[in-house]
Amino acid sequence: MSTDDAILRLDRINTQYGAVQVHFDLSLAVPRGSIVCLLGGNASGKSTTMKVILGLVAPRSGRVLLGGEPVTGLPTPKIVRRGVASVPESRRLFGAMTVRENVLMGAYTRGDRGAVREDYERVLDLFPRLRERERQHAGTLSGGEQQMVAMARALMARPRLIVMDEPTMGLSPRHVDAVLDLIATINRQGVSIFMVEQNAAHALSIAHHGYVLQTGRIVLSGGARDLLHDPQIRDAYLGGARAA
Amino acid sequence: MGGLLSGAWIDHTVNGLIVGNIYALLAVGLALIFGVSHLINFAHGSVYMVGAYIGWACFRLLDAPLPVTLLAVAGGCALLGVAIERIGLRPLAGSARIAPLLATIGIGLVLDQLAQLAFTPDPRALPSPLPDWRIQIGGGTIGALDLLIAGVGVGSAALLYGFLRFTKLGWAVRATALDRDAAQQCGVDVNAVNRAVYAIASALGGVSGLLVGMYYNAIDPYMGFQAGLKGIVAQLIGGMGNVPGAIAGSLLLGLTESYGIALFGTSYRNLFAFVVMVLVLALRPNGLFSRARQTPPEPLTGTFVAPSRPVRIPGWLLWALGIAAAALPLAVQNAYVLQTLGNAWLYAVLALSLTLVAGTVGQISLGHAGLLAIGGYASALLALDAKLPVALAVPAAGVVTAVLGTLLVSPAFRLRGHYVSVATLGIGEIVALVILNWESVTRGPIGVVGIPPLSAFGTPLLSAPWVYWIPLAAVALVAQVQARLLGSHLGRTLRAIREDEVAARAYGVGLDRYKGLAFGVAGFAAGIAGALMAHVYSYINHETFHAPISVLALTMVILGGLGNVAGAILGAVALVGLPELFRAAAEYRMLIYGVTLLLLIRFRPQGLLGTV
Ligand SMILES: Nc1ncnc2c1ncn2[C@@H]1O[C@H](COP(=O)(O)OP(=O)(O)O)[C@@H](O)[C@H]1O
Ligand SMILES: [Mg+2]
Numbered sequence: 001m002s003t004d005d006a007i008l009r010l011d012r013i014n015t016q017y018g019a020v021q022v023h024f025d026l027s028l029a030v031p032r033g034s035i036v037c038l039l040g041g042n043a044s045g046k047s048t049t050m051k052v053i054l055g056l057v058a059p060r061s062g063r064v065l066l067g068g069e070p071v072t073g074l075p076t077p078k079i080v081r082r083g084v085a086s087v088p089e090s091r092r093l094f095g096a097m098t099v100r101e102n103v104l105m106g107a108y109t110r111g112d113r114g115a116v117r118e119d120y121e122r123v124l125d126l127f128p129r130l131r132e133r134e135r136q137h138a139g140t141l142s143g144g145e146q147q148m149v150a151m152a153r154a155l156m157a158r159p160r161l162i163v164m165d166e167p168t169m170g171l172s173p174r175h176v177d178a179v180l181d182l183i184a185t186i187n188r189q190g191v192s193i194f195m196v197e198q199n200a201a202h203a204l205s206i207a208h209h210g211y212v213l214q215t216g217r218i219v220l221s222g223g224a225r226d227l228l229h230d231p232q233i234r235d236a237y238l239g240g241a242r243a244a
Numbered sequence: 245m246g247g248l249l250s251g252a253w254i255d256h257t258v259n260g261l262i263v264g265n266i267y268a269l270l271a272v273g274l275a276l277i278f279g280v281s282h283l284i285n286f287a288h289g290s291v292y293m294v295g296a297y298i299g300w301a302c303f304r305l306l307d308a309p310l311p312v313t314l315l316a317v318a319g320g321c322a323l324l325g326v327a328i329e330r331i332g333l334r335p336l337a338g339s340a341r342i343a344p345l346l347a348t349i350g351i352g353l354v355l356d357q358l359a360q361l362a363f364t365p366d367p368r369a370l371p372s373p374l375p376d377w378r379i380q381i382g383g384g385t386i387g388a389l390d391l392l393i394a395g396v397g398v399g400s401a402a403l404l405y406g407f408l409r410f411t412k413l414g415w416a417v418r419a420t421a422l423d424r425d426a427a428q429q430c431g432v433d434v435n436a437v438n439r440a441v442y443a444i445a446s447a448l449g450g451v452s453g454l455l456v457g458m459y460y461n462a463i464d465p466y467m468g469f470q471a472g473l474k475g476i477v478a479q480l481i482g483g484m485g486n487v488p489g490a491i492a493g494s495l496l497l498g499l500t501e502s503y504g505i506a507l508f509g510t511s512y513r514n515l516f517a518f519v520v521m522v523l524v525l526a527l528r529p530n531g532l533f534s535r536a537r538q539t540p541p542e543p544l545t546g547t548f549v550a551p552s553r554p555v556r557i558p559g560w561l562l563w564a565l566g567i568a569a570a571a572l573p574l575a576v577q578n579a580y581v582l583q584t585l586g587n588a589w590l591y592a593v594l595a596l597s598l599t600l601v602a603g604t605v606g607q608i609s610l611g612h613a614g615l616l617a618i619g620g621y622a623s624a625l626l627a628l629d630a631k632l633p634v635a636l637a638v639p640a641a642g643v644v645t646a647v648l649g650t651l652l653v654s655p656a657f658r659l660r661g662h663y664v665s666v667a668t669l670g671i672g673e674i675v676a677l678v679i680l681n682w683e684s685v686t687r688g689p690i691g692v693v694g695i696p697p698l699s700a701f702g703t704p705l706l707s708a709p710w711v712y713w714i715p716l717a718a719v720a721l722v723a724q725v726q727a728r729l730l731g732s733h734l735g736r737t738l739r740a741i742r743e744d745e746v747a748a749r750a751y752g753v754g755l756d757r758y759k760g761l762a763f764g765v766a767g768f769a770a771g772i773a774g775a776l777m778a779h780v781y782s783y784i785n786h787e788t789f790h791a792p793i794s795v796l797a798l799t800m801v802i803l804g805g806l807g808n809v810a811g812a813i814l815g816a817v818a819l820v821g822l823p824e825l826f827r828a829a830a831e832y833r834m835l836i837y838g839v840t841l842l843l844l845i846r847f848r849p850q851g852l853l854g855t856v
Contacts, residue, residue: 054429080431092426094419105419108412109431153430 004068007032007161007192008053013062015048015216022048023059024216030161030209035183035193037203037224039233040213046196047089049213050165053194054086055079067160081109083160087167091150095139099130102138102149106156116156123152126182144175151182155191162186164195168202180206204228251383256506257499262390262459264498265397269452270475271482271490272404273445279421279485280434280441284662286348287328288449289472290355293465295321295450296457297359300370310373314396317454318447325446326439334435335846342608345662346802347845349610349795352472353838359465361835367464370457393455400448401491408487413440421485449475469791470514473673476666477521483531493531515677518670525667526655554854557810569716573709582708584824585817586780589715592816593773594793595800596722596809597766602798603807603856604735605762606742610665610794611653611672615767617679617789619645619774621686624695624784634699638775645771650763657759672794680786691785698779711780718776719813722769726809729765730856738762739807739856792834799841805851814852 006029015023022045030036040046051057053064055076064072071079080086085106093102103123107116124131127148133141138149147167154162167183168176184206187193197203204210204224212220212233220232227233270292277285298320302313332351336344374392378385408414413436419427420437428434456471457463478497482489497517504516524532573582594616601607623641626632632640652675656667679686686692697704698714705714729735738758778784800819804811819840823833844851 056425056428075433076425076428077431077433080429086429088426088429092423092429094422094426096422097415097418101415101418105415105427105430105432108416157431 004065005032006030006065007067008163008194009063009065009068010049010053011063011065013049013052013059013064015045015052015057015059017048022216023052023062026062026213026216026218028211028218028221030192030194033187033190033192034208035187035195035206036209036211037207038194038196038211038213039198039200039203039227040196041198044213045216046198046213047165050086050088050163050196053079053163054084077109080157083157085154085157085159085162087147087150087154087162087164089165090169091146093138093141093146093149093153096137098135099138099141099149100134103130103152103156106153109157119156119158123155126155126185127152143170144172144178147171147175147179148182151179151186155186159191161192161194164193166197166199167195168197168199176202200227200233252506254382254384256502258384258386258390260499260502261495262393262498263501264495265393266452266456266459266471266494267474267478267497268397268491268494269400269448269455270471271478271494272401272487273448274475274479275482275485275487275490276417276441276445278479279487280417280424280437281333281344282485283333283344283348284476284484284666285445286345286472286476287332287352287355288348288445288475289468289470290352290359291321291324291328291446291449291468292453292456292471293359293463293468294324294355295453296370296463296467297363298450299454299457300368300463303370303373314451314454317450321450322443322447324450325442325444328446329438329442332842334438339845339849342661342665343845343849345665346608346798347842349798350838350841350845352468353792353795354835354842356465356468357832357835357838361831363465365465367462369461370454370463371461372458374458389455389459393459396451396455400451404444404487407444413437417441473669474517477517477524477670480521480524480529480666481532483533486531486533489531489533492533496532511681512677514673515681518673518677521670522655522667522674525659525663525670529659529663554805554808554811554856555852557853562810566720570713573712579708582712585821586708586712586715587824588817588821589712589719590773590777590780591797591800591820592719592813593715593722593769593776594797595804595812595816596719596726597769597773598797599801599804599807599809599812600726600729600766600769601762602801604730604738604742605759606660607656607664607668607759607762608661608798609653609668610791610798611668611670611675612770612797613789613791613793614652614668614672614675615645615649615770616774616777616793617672617675617786618648618767619771620778620784620789621679621692621774622771623775624692624778625685627696627779628692628694633702634696634779635701638772638779641775642768642771645774646764646767649767649770650760653763654756654760657756669791669794672791676786676790686786689786691783691788692778693783695778695782695784697782698776715776715780718772722772723809723813725765726769730807730809734761795841796837799837799844801851802844802849803840803851805853805855807856808851808853809856811851811853 008030010026010028013023013026038046038049048057052059055074058073063070066082071082094105104120110116129145130148130152133145138146167179171179180202183193195203204227207224210221210224210227211218270288274285274288277283295317298317299313302308302316328351332347333344336347372389374388378387408418416427416432416437420432420434424434478494479490481496482493500520501513501516505513576582594612598609598612601609619641622644623637626637626640627634652671653668656664659667680688697706698710699705741755741758796819800815801812803818804815819837823836
């Protein structure tokens with residue numbers, strides 16, 4: 001099983017909040033080393049997918065597999081220790097802690113202090129803006145800077161996989177490009193990425209593979225290039241007001 | 245004025261800072277706990293009490309030196325804190341927010357009772373082993389123990405600062421307090437964080453108890469109740485969950501008390517704290533150091549309404565039970581049994597009152613003993629001093645309690661969840677303290693003696709059946725009114741407020757008016773109960789209606805099912821009637837209440853008959 005070529009696999013997940021079902025037999029896979037995006041409109045169940053992967057919400061049935069090994073039902077910190085880092089919806093930084101503390105919190109599970117210090121320098125090289133803001137409280141940063149802190153924090157765990165919930169949401173166009181570039185860069189360094197997006201144009205511009213989620217069901221999937229040119233996608237996610 | 249620098253004022257300042265230091269040791273722990281779990285820990289005072297007794301055991305039984313004793317107290321209380329978190333609170337992680345708060349009340353009650361059973365309720369001396377020297381500064385003096393307390397306070401603050409700022413676990417504590425989910429996504433085990441926080445908080449609380457015991461050279465099993473409340477007040481002043489704020493709030497509270505005592509006298513000490521608390525809650529619920537007057541932090545979905553379908557009791561059964569209850573004195577002649585059941589009916593009226601405000605508008609009041617006290621004193625004094633016939637004094641006391649109670653609680657109307665409980669608890673304490681201090685009217689600590697018995701048309705109704713029947717009639721009356729109210733359109737509006745205050749407000753429901761109305765009706769009922777108690781007991785003082793009665797009333801209400809009229813009556817009979825009838829348990833009664841409350845919260849939050 002552990003020879004699974006997918007770093008992450010969701011296998012027929014059904015999720016419910018009380019009586020309301022959010023996922024219906026949701027299955028998808030993230031091949032090692034790739035960027036996979038999950039597209040979907042508001043309230044289609046994207047964030048809940050993230051929460052299921054991270055063990056913050058328990059599915060009613062189905063399995064979450066990391067590198068072929070089931071992690072369903074494990075507490076969140078255990079899943080994180082298996083190499084999954086996250087960039088949550090609307091960043092979720094520790095507002096009253098400094099940028100430095102926020103970034104280093106990403107390395108919470110690691111014991112190798114020396115290597116952590118080196119990684120910290122390397123990560124800050126990736127986000128030079130943050131170096132000037134190191135001692136500032138994270139809550140005082142602009143949206144784009146906060147997004148960078150969230151990504152830096154995720155990188156500090158030396159993860160195998162980063163899951164991101166709408167990383168471009170609420171950013172100015174300049175910051176959107178910067179963030180997308182960074183995601184691609186991170187991916188080239190060997191980290192697999194699973195990202196959830198409403199903005200299909202953003203996501204598909206860097207992803208290798210995409211899934212489309214509609215009220216809890218996968219209705220379409222394929223290579224990013226094919227999806228970009230799919231008339232259905234164009235109508236639903238690229239044509240109208242949503243296009244960037 | 246003798247000038248602020250005169251010796252006496254220096255002494256008062258030193259004393260205020262010392263007491264403030266003691267409060268700070270408590271409040272810092274409470275703030276840490278609130279930070280990571282958004283919970284006001286009412287068991288904290290009991291941990292403080294346990295700390296004092298561990299210290300006593302070390303000094304008296306083991307002849308341990310002070311440093312060893314300090315370590316033993318810190319270690320023992322840290323273990324106790326971990327146990328409280330693990331056994332009492334973690335199993336409730338998924339339930340309504342008010343559930344863990346009620347659990348801490350139950351745990352506190354159980355610990356106090358266990359201490360009382362183990363060590364008797366009598367105070368014990370806890371002599372300080374420190375040398376008895378004092379140094380002169382200005383016109384005042386400072387002693388060795390003052391320096392020890394200051395040293396422990398400053399030392400703990402420094403250690404705590406270092407822990408939070410420079411250790412990995414300290415970072416995890418801060419991160420968890422700021423965003424629990426995000427902390428977990430960084431790999432933080434929030435259960436471990438919780439455990440650490442309870443250990444640290446309890447260690448500090450226990451040391452605080454030890455130091456207080458040494459300071460006053462006296463400890464007793466109930467010392468924790470007031471102290472825990474003071475810690476909560478100090479924390480409220482500084483802003484819930486704010487650690488530096490808790491320290492500042494504690495010092496402010498200590499100084500306020502010390503100067504207040506200097507100006508007004510010792511018996512006012514606690515009054516300052518609770519008045520300050522109610523003012524802060526009403527005007528600045530986020531603490532003095534917060535910028536805006538916002539609603540306090542906490543997703544305050546604070547009702548304890550476990551979803552359930554209430555048990556339907558058919559009308560004929562209610563009638564049959566009512567008739568059987570009324571006919572009981574014809575079959576049972578034993579006066580003791582009748583008096584006990586009469587007392588149970590009185591508590592049933594109290595429980596009906598509480599279930600109205602807790603079950604409909606969702607205000608979990610911990611100050612209902614205060615309403616009883618108002619009713620009891622009003623009726624007793626009207627009968628004794630205004631020479632009103634008892635039959636008029638009792639309903640008049642109901643009206644007085646309705647008006648006064650509603651006015652007193654009204655500052656809490658804009659609060660929700662935990663804050664309501666804290667505010668009402670404080671208001672209950674204020675009532676008791678006013679009674680204690682307003683000697684010209686209430687006769688102060690002596691209490692009111694020779695209260696005339698229940699009577700009608702000048703004939704005293706002293707015999708056991710009357711002491712049974714009259715409370716039963718009150719139960720029937722209040723239950724009727726309440727059942728009508730709940731079934732009406734008004735009742736539905738009140739419950740809408742409980743379900744979602746924000747939505748109710750958005751629909752233009754005038755919350756204050758409805759809450760006022762609910763408290764008015766509830767105040768009338770509780771006032772009648774208190775009045776009847778006064779005439780049945782013939783003697784009351786400021787301790788007759790003490791705070792544990794509020795907890796007992798809440799336990800009855802939860803046992804029966806929150807908001808459930810029949811449930812409140814059942815709860816009262818079960819908790820007041822049964823233990824008395826089975827005599828064996830008299831000594832363990834309060835312990836049984838505490839354990840019952842804990843078991844209910846854990847295993848049957850909807851109570852026996854279900855919530856309405
Ligand atoms: N904690 C929750 N409790 C109940 N319902 C929820 C909760 N979180 C999300 N939902 C509901 O589940 C559906 C999917 O939500 P979500 O996964 O956040 O969607 P998306 O991220 O795609 O906008 C929505 O209808 C939302 O209202
Ligand atoms: Mg979302």
